[in-house]
Amino acid sequence: MLETMILGGGPGGTGPLVWAAGAGVLGDWLDRGVAVVDRCAGMGGTVGRYCLNADTLGGTFLECLDAPACDPRFAVLRDAPSARALATYRAALPPLPLVGRFLDDLGAVLARVLARHPRSCFLPQRRVSGVSLCRDGSVVAVLRDRSGLRTTLRAASAVLALGGRQPAAWDEWVLRGDLALGRWGDRIVPSDRLLGRDGAAMVAARLAAARAPRVVILGGSHSAFSAAWTLLERLPCIRFGEGGVQILYRTAPRVFYASRAEAAADGYAFSDADVCPATGRVHRLGGLRGDGRALWRRIQGKGDLSRERRATLLPLGDLGDGTLRALLDAADLIVPAFGYRLATVPVTGPDDEPIALACSGPSVDADARLRTASGGVLANVFGIGLGSGFRPWGEMAGEPGFHGQQNSLWLYQHGLGGLIHDGVRRWAVERRARSAAAALPRAARDLAALCLPAELPAHQAG
Numbered sequence: 001m002l003e004t005m006i007l008g009g010g011p012g013g014t015g016p017l018v019w020a021a022g023a024g025v026l027g028d029w030l031d032r033g034v035a036v037v038d039r040c041a042g043m044g045g046t047v048g049r050y051c052l053n054a055d056t057l058g059g060t061f062l063e064c065l066d067a068p069a070c071d072p073r074f075a076v077l078r079d080a081p082s083a084r085a086l087a088t089y090r091a092a093l094p095p096l097p098l099v100g101r102f103l104d105d106l107g108a109v110l111a112r113v114l115a116r117h118p119r120s121c122f123l124p125q126r127r128v129s130g131v132s133l134c135r136d137g138s139v140v141a142v143l144r145d146r147s148g149l150r151t152t153l154r155a156a157s158a159v160l161a162l163g164g165r166q167p168a169a170w171d172e173w174v175l176r177g178d179l180a181l182g183r184w185g186d187r188i189v190p191s192d193r194l195l196g197r198d199g200a201a202m203v204a205a206r207l208a209a210a211r212a213p214r215v216v217i218l219g220g221s222h223s224a225f226s227a228a229w230t231l232l233e234r235l236p237c238i239r240f241g242e243g244g245v246q247i248l249y250r251t252a253p254r255v256f257y258a259s260r261a262e263a264a265a266d267g268y269a270f271s272d273a274d275v276c277p278a279t280g281r282v283h284r285l286g287g288l289r290g291d292g293r294a295l296w297r298r299i300q301g302k303g304d305l306s307r308e309r310r311a312t313l314l315p316l317g318d319l320g321d322g323t324l325r326a327l328l329d330a331a332d333l334i335v336p337a338f339g340y341r342l343a344t345v346p347v348t349g350p351d352d353e354p355i356a357l358a359c360s361g362p363s364v365d366a367d368a369r370l371r372t373a374s375g376g377v378l379a380n381v382f383g384i385g386l387g388s389g390f391r392p393w394g395e396m397a398g399e400p401g402f403h404g405q406q407n408s409l410w411l412y413q414h415g416l417g418g419l420i421h422d423g424v425r426r427w428a429v430e431r432r433a434r435s436a437a438a439a440l441p442r443a444a445r446d447l448a449a450l451c452l453p454a455e456l457p458a459h460q461a462g
């Protein structure tokens with residue numbers, strides 16, 4: 001049986017493999033059997049479809065080639081055109097389509113590395129449609145190929161890494177009181193749609209007839225500012241007047257600064273809880289970066305560039321119901337930028353009973369195991385990637401006041417990748433030990449192993 005199956009071959013799913021390569025343990029892991037499944041023809045994921053610049057330096061994406069213990073089989077990637085192009089952005093923010101091409105090339109190398117280990121493989125063009133927990137502490141995934149043919153795959157554990165999804169049930173999304181977003185459904189374009197390929201063109205066509213176009217963006221984090229940046233910078237034929245783009249936020253946007261001194265020089269108010277003790281950076285994890293950060297500074301009139309008056313920031317809490325309704329009624333376009341939730345598939349238990357996964361709060365616990373709606377966790381199903389809600393702790397942690405989720409490729413390929421690698425390997429050992437132990441009645445022993453009560457992990461207690 002495989003030791004683990006990784007469902008989804010984007011940066012989340014491949015993160016633990018890249019971590020293992022850097023730590024010099026990839027070969028050992030692959031000898032135990034690892035399968036990566038993706039519905040696409042290759043690994044690499046979807047970040048390349050966003051028409052934005054990254055908010056991470058190009059050098060960060062290349063770290064997997066720079067690690068001292070870098071798997072020599074990765075070295076061939078250094079000569080790939082995508083890696084060479086990315087290298088010109090080592091200290092700059094590369095366009096995400098270029099990052100996507102590099103990740104596709106990295107995925108192709110990983111597929112070749114997997115193929116050299118007889119017990120491991122990449123299974124392309126297979127859509128995962130469900131996961132079942134088995135009594136023996138293994139997991140079975142149901143896969144369908146492009147013709148719809150159903151197959152199954154069994155492993156001691158699974159890593160769910162299917163990317164993120166944004167909410168879409170606008171009728172259920174109540175801003176406050178009776179203000180459900182469904183009322184404006186025909187004017188809604190979620191930020192993910194706007195930021196994706198053709199999103200700007202589609203929105204430009206929708207706004208073309210408006211004499212004084214007005215867009216309301218709901219949200220105050222990265223996606224909201226990326227959406228505003230796209231509207232203002234990527235729609236040359238749409239002329240927004242003053243306040244034409246309104247960003248309505250619940251929590252005031254947080255902004256990254258490299259140091260306390262830099263933040264103070266910019267007149268940015270922060271507290272000790274906003275500063276990462278390890279690096280001295282302000283809002284290291286939760287702060288706006290890149291073009292979104294630059295836009296925030298221009299809206300605030302900070303720096304040398306002319307003040308950006310086409311966009312305004314409005315705290316939702318300061319708006320009365322009537323004003324909020326009027327703003328939304330007047331908008332030609334409403335862009336909810338509510339973040340992402342990890343995409344999941346139906347999960348069933350050993351008796352085919354459905355297991356509801358957590359639908360609020362983080363999708364995973366501190367050990368990156370999937371949380372259930374009843375407050376437990378699945379012992380051998382891990383989650384990683386966009387929208388997983390993982391909250392970095394220990395050496396991964398940043399500013400103490402950060403309570404949000406961290407979606408970063410660096411994290412997937414570093415601390416979180418290592419955590420998942422260690423977790424699936426530990427599970428495989430525990431499972432073998434459990435199978436060997438005959439003391440407990442079998443059914444009770446197996447079920448106890450599958451669904452654990454939610455306990456505060458030792459490293460989070462106290």
Ligand SMILES: Cc1cc2nc3c(=O)[nH]c(=O)nc-3n(C[C@H](O)[C@H](O)[C@H](O)COP(=O)(O)OP(=O)(O)OC[C@H]3O[C@@H](n4cnc5c(N)ncnc54)[C@H](O)[C@@H]3O)c2cc1C
Pocket residue numbers: 007008009010011012013037038039040043044045046047050052053054055056126127128129161162163164195226343384385386407408409410
């Ligand atoms: C607009 C935006 C910009 C971002 N910019 C950055 C940045 O600059 N730097 C950074 O570090 N992070 C960034 N992120 C965050 C994050 O690193 C990326 O979103 C990254 O792509 C997440 O990787 P993932 O593997 O979770 O998802 P994805 O890249 O979406 O990969 C998921 C994979 O799962 C596969 N899949 C999905 N469903 C199925 C199924 N049912 N069966 C089989 N396969 C399936 C897909 O084909 C895909 O390959 C950004 C995120 C967003 C939304």
